[in-house]
Amino acid sequence: MAPLATDPTVETTSGTAGANTPTEPPVDIKQEMLNGIGGPIGMLYSVLPVVVFALAVPFVSLTVAIGGAVAVAVALAVFRMWRGEKLMAALGGVFGVAAAGGVAAATGSANDFFLIGIWASLVGAVVLFVSLVLRRPLTGVIWNAVHGGANAWREDRPTLLVHDLATLGLTLMFAGRFAVRQWLYVADSTTGLAIADTVTGFPLTALAAVVVVWAFRRSTRRMRPATDDAGARA
Structure with a gap:
């Protein structure tokens, strides 16, 4: 019986695909947040x-x-x-x-149109502050979850520091948003609440996003350089 012929094209393609497949695709954190x-x-x-x-x-x-x-x-x-x-x-x-x-x-009450946003800001500030007190800054927890959940990021002091700063920045953003809007709510200024909603909404959110993206990228470069290099080559 003649031996079965093999297709070298299939073998070559299979071997190449296995060699070039990264263990984990790179995550574009900035794009994910914007989406x-x-x-x-x-x-x-x-x-x-x-x-x-x-x-x-x-x-x-x-x-x-x-x-x-x-x-x-x-x-x-x-x-x-x-x-x-x-x-x-x-x-x-x-x-x-x-x-x-x-x-x-x-x-x-027309002012109560803004009530959910006011109290959501307070809740956000409290949650972020508690995560800092517990030494588990929320931005670091999210970064770790995005990257598999098994990174020793809290044991690396520079990584923990950048997430402390990013989470603190978010805490101040939410706290400031709550303080301004609550003051205008008590002052019964619907127009002021609308202006504050605009001023403390898009600009502060964009600024906070920049800080969080900075922390995520610093963490990724420090904690997962090998994975990032493989993903970039792919």
Whole structure:
């Protein structure tokens, strides 16, 4: 019986694929974060319904102002989906505006349109601060989870330090956002709340994202250089 012929092309292709397959693909942390919030233009879209609400509420009923804000949020979501953005990223703003409008409608106060955001900022500041006190800064916990969850990042002092700084920066951002908005809420300034929502929303979020990306990249270069080099070559 003649021996079975083998296809050298198959062997070569298989061997090459095995040799060049990285153990773990590189993670583009910056892109993942931007995708999660719909990108910079997505953060800008989230401001427009608030502006519409603040401009309308002095001249029309609270119900009409809420309806206008929700309508703008829905229109923006449809436009974003038409542009090819992900469904949940596009609809996130609609859910937020609808929830804020529901609270305001239930209480009958225009200021309560901003209440969820105010208390969400407080909760965020507390959670981040507690993670610092426990010596498990939240940005480091998230970085570790993204990279497999088995990195000894807390034993490496420079890595732990960068995540202390990044988490502290996020804590100050949320705390400052809460302090400003709560003061305006007590002062019964709907216009001031809308302005604060705009000023402390997109700019501070973008600044915080830069700090977090810096911490993630420093950690990756220090803790996982071999994996990164293999992924870059691939």
